[in-house]
Amino acid sequence: MIKIYAPASIGNVGVGFDILGAAIKPINGDLLGDCITIKLSENFQLLNKGIFSNQLPTNNEQNIVWKCWYKFCNIIKKNIPVSIILEKNLPIGSGLGSSACSIVATLVAINEIFDNPLNSKELLLLMGEVEGEISGSIHYDNVAPSYLGGLQLILEKSDIISQKIPDFNNWFWIVAWPGIKLSTAEARKILPKKYTKDICIKNSRYLASFIHASYSKQSNLAARCMKDLIAEPYRSKLLPNFFESKEEIKKLGAISFGISGSGPTVFAVAEDIKIAEKVSLWLSKNYLQNNTGFVHICYIDTKGARKIG
Template sequence: MIEVYAPASIGNFTVGFDSLGAALAPIDGSLLGDVVTICEAPRDEFICSGEYAHKLPSDANENLAYQCLVHFRTHVAPNMPAVKLELKKNLPIGSGLGSSACSVVAAFAALDKFAQTNLSQVELIELMADFEGLVSGGRHYDNITPCYLGGLQLTGDLIPNKSIALPVDENWYYVAAFPGFSLNTAKARSVLPKELSMHAGVEFAQRLSAFSSLLLTSRFDEALCIMQDNIAEPHRAPLINGFDQAKLSLPELGAEVVSISGAGPTLFSVCKTLEAAEQCAQWLEENYINEQGFCHICKLDNDGTRQLNVL
């Protein structure tokens, strides 16, 4: 049996709408992401388990991980033996943590390992983006690529090999808080402006390029100073109950940045010390999340998608 884990991710990462994403690793050692197991079987079998399995369609044909299996057998490895594939759905749907990307990335990575097809990085990323796009409404790489490769990734069609890894300050902590309610990705995209003014477009280009350049030259404090989302956050914030108050309160506790993870409703903050991260996490647990929510203090997951077990 092959067991593959794919981590949660922060899409957009404030300055990089649809083009910058970061994989997350809770500092307590827990796995924040989905797991796919695969083994040979008499006939193809699909199981969906895990804490959030009940939130997915009961019909396997409507499950992204099963659709990945069908596509892989038809178009990539027609001679692959029958398999039992299980998706352990550990991330909430519509959380802003790259939940659909986790399922797709873990499924294709497990299938590639099992069938020993040895697809290239670009081939796998393209496959993953195709299927994640079925949920998000378009081929966006900012969850797929960090989930697969780990770290902070600048990603897109114009970038060689679809991705460039960016360094970050190793002292940074990322506090990710899922409030306990879902936000439909399509709805979160529908509130965005259809066009940007020339001024807004130029400012976005300057901010993303400056941020990337500052990271690449280890000017991390300067990079933090320009982490601001003027593209999506102003339009999505009204959809997320409690976000505005968190945006005001967390900087007083030491947060350097507070923004929306992906399409939301998860928010994340960047802190320069563990003490500040712990204070922010405590505030979020008391004021932002309900009994279905959770909050994690994280570092970046630099390993990305990986094999956990071979039995």
């Protein structure tokens, strides 16, 4: 029996639409992500557990886990039945890479129990393929950090899909899910099909500056460059009081604030734990829409998917 955990992630990281992704872990040690427990079996079996398991389809063949197993068996040309327990600890449509967590944990677990027939690149390609079928387009900014850990720059160049870039050890990442669902596919539809040359130039400048600042360890410059000109102007209207929240969070001392992935989760960055705690408290009181919502103060998760238990 094997148990694999895959962490939540912040897609886009503000400035890098479909290009940057960061795996995160709560500073209190909680597991913010999905777990897969797998063993060989006479027939395929799937049991859904966890806080958000009630959001999953009752038909196994509509479940991401089944799709991962089915595609994997097709690739290796063997139908090997397994028994899987999915612990669904992330809400669907949250903007925290919920589907990516399930995909990554499942494929890592299946690959391991089948004696690793796929290498890491082949696994990552398969993860992107399954994710693309759910969201409407292949993108790696959630699956790559969830699988490999850290802050990932998506390259998709020849044999290199992504590479880890430096992050800032003194940054606290505060994530707040308001307790409502937002479909990734719907959030992508709201974006324009074309952008002006001016927007493209500015966005390229901010992204290049952020990556330069990350390598040269210029924390303030990196934070100032975390500007989202691609998605935030359009997706912000889908989120509750986004710009009011952004203004208040900046007043509390956060150095950055943005939409995590497609939303509705937002993230803030602080360089001081006391500021992070103030931001967390404000978001808990003002951004959450119901009792299912949550706020976590996090670090970057450098490990990615891994065995636990």
